[in-house]
Amino acid sequence: MPENRTGAQIMCEALIREGVDVMFGVPGGAIMPFYFAMWEYREQLRHVLCRHEQGAGHAAEGYARSTGRIGVCIGTSGPGVTNLVTPIADAMMDSTPLLAICGQVSSTVLGRDAFQETDITGITMPITKHNYLVKRAEDLPYVFKEAIHIATTGRPGPVLIDITKDAMQKSVVPNWDFKLNLPGYKPNYHGNRKQIREALRLLAHAKKPLIIAGNGVVMSGASDELRIFAEKLRVPVITTLHGIGSIPESHPLNLGMPGMHGWVHSNKAIQECDVLFNIGGRFDDRVTGKASTFAPHAKVIHVDIDPSEIGKNVKVTVPIVGDARNVLLALLEDMPSQDELSQLHGHASDWMEHIRDLQDKHQGKQQYKNRSATENMTLPPHDVYDALNATMAKNGNYVLVTDVGQHQMWAAQLLDFNAGPRTHITSGGAATMGFSVPAALGVAVAHPEKTVWVVCGDGGFQMTNQEMATIIQEGIKNVKVMVINNGYLGMVRQWQELFENKRYSGTPLSGPNFAKLAEAYYWKGITVERTADVQTAIDEALATDGPVLIDFQVEREVNVFPMVPQNKSIGEMIESEA
Structure with a gap:
């Protein structure tokens, strides 16, 4: 027969069922029932006691970013959860899968300005993929399952669960037999095949093709596919700040970082290319500079799992909504033969040689x-x-x-x-x-x-x-x-x-x-x-x-160059000290 569990015990078991084995947090009044229950599960759930909730949130981010698994952070009501706001916002901006678990005052005093009461779901609504206020212990199994699913699928991001103290204390028989019901949440992982073929056609016939690899390449585990794709097409690759590591720095096709403090040759290649293939990057303003002047000669292909990012900052010729790895696998599947590519890409070495000449010319000024x-x-x-x-x-x-x-x-x-x-x-x-x-x-x-x-x-x-x-x-x-x-x-x-x-x-x-x-x-x-x-x-x-x-x-007044001034094109860089 199923046994009664407190809401707090259900929380622990829900995390274990989802493969969570470490959490970063700071206890306090409203979250204490959860910490009481943790003791029973201490062999399966490691708790890292941080010195500040902001530290707990960033630690969970570091764990998530380095593993690809969800990071879990914990705070109590009031100042505990407001201290988590900064890492939650950081995780939202950088697409980091994060679960923030928050204690809340009892439902009997909710909305009455009780001790340490704060409307954290209202505060974090703009900076989470989704958030929950849970007032019933019966709802916890489903909420935890759904929250972790949302945080780790599609474009990853932070999800917050705010749980009243009495919901953690109440004993119920948990129901683990359910199916997720998210009719409005259906991330597209595979991309439109017709658009994928059009992207491949443009790249295969381009004279000055260029790839920008962003965070999505790393998060989807597409590094090998990116390297193989670039090698087959002989297309140089630029890596954004979060795309660093997606292709080895030593690879002959790697041009380094673009944007505000990117290399001059990388930015000039963007400004000269005729087809720009952005996979897993969101055309952030630190990459584009003045967006209206970005890649003025290029037909732009943009691959992103988040459809809202496509066309948001830069006009796109071929939009592809999908997971970076799946799209690259489809592109490799449809790749022309090497003989066909050799005929198409007689110019590839000239383009790469031109970019390396730019690098030699400008890098020496650094x-x-x-x-x-x-x-x-x-x-x-x-x-x-x-x-x-x-x-x-x-x-x-x-x-x-x-x-x-x-x-x-x-x-x-x-x-x-x-x-x-x-x-x-x-x-x-x-x-x-x-x-x-x-x-x-x-x-x-x-x-x-x-x-x-x-x-x-x-x-x-x-x-x-x-x-x-x-x-x-x-x-x-x-x-x-x-x-x-x-x-x-x-x-x-x-x-x-x-x-x-x-x-x-x-x-x-x-x-x-x-x-x-x-x-x-x-x-x-x-x-x-x-x-x-x-x-x-x-x-x-x-x-x-x-x-x-x-x-x-170090020397106190040394500057970072190159640098794109505010509201300027990435083609207008300050290369060194005057």
Whole structure:
């Protein structure tokens, strides 16, 4: 006979049935029944006690982004759940499958401004795929099943379940025998075959074809298919910030990143191409610059699982709604023979040679290539990335997590990601400072066998570094944090220098002795002030059996170039210091 279960027990069993085995959260009054029930399931459900709910949300994001599985975060009512708003918004912008479980005041006082009552479903409606307010224990089995299905299918994203305290406390006999009923939710995974064939025809006959690979390639597991497709058609590939890792950096067809801080040759290739195939990217404004001037000569093919993204920012010639991997498999299935392709693509080498000539012409203007521009600097930031690059090349079992700012763009530009997809984790659409340390916690929980390198600025680091305590409490040893410390909110300062006559308003930034702070958290702390000590510090961090923080005190006023000014075409880049 089925046994009675409390709503809280049902919540635990529902998560286990969906394959969840780890959660990140902070307890409190309204969510306490759930934590009471967790004790019975502690062998199956690992709970990571974070120091702040924002940290719990970002940790769940890091777990999800590095595994492809759903990340789960927990907060109590009132300030607990409002602290989850930022990671929920971040997950929405970056299509991260996230389940936020929230405690709510009892249904008897709901709507009466009870202690710690907040309408979190109302607050998060614009930043979730869907959310629920559950007031009956009987509804919990179905709601959890449906919520996780919605979060992980179609275009992934965050789903929130707000559960009243009395629903968690009530005992019922759970009904697990049901079918999901979502008549209005039917993601299209396969794409229209006629449109797929038209896309292939355009690409096969193009003289200057180009592929943009976005987050959808990584999330659908389509990296191998993308590489094979590009090789067969001999089409160069540009990877967006979230598309990094979808094709190895060392691959001869990989052109690097486009957009505001992308490479000049990548942006010029976009502006010159005649067919542009965007798979899994959403034509974000950081990629397009002034959208009306983007890819002016190209017929645009756009593959996205979310139909609302197609045609939203850039006019599309061939729209294809579908999963990136399935569409690439269909394209490969319909691919002309190699003999036919050879006849069509006599020009392919000329196009690629032209782009590489552009690269040779413009890349040499970059500061990291021009040592004379940095000879008076004690520690140019680029030297840190050179050393990390060398280390990653020798020790390929890693995931790199970056925060938001100048250091993030240098990492995307200068590091060679050859370890495969899901090895570059960052906050893109929301650009959330403070993302990296807690996200690295989630990555480390998911991948204890890998070195988790964290590159962050001194600004973002000071927003969420309390999760260093969580990393110690959980016995995590594989996180190595590199603070690119320039004493500024660097990206804002750069804009103030270039466009606001060096009016450094609110950007000079003080901070503690980061190495001593690390030691206070029982981490190893290292301070580096000279280029000569950079590689030694990174080697020491890698060799240390435990978490390490390196404070790289870099030159204070170094800018990220190239750069597209606001409201300008990506063809109008500032390439270097005047």
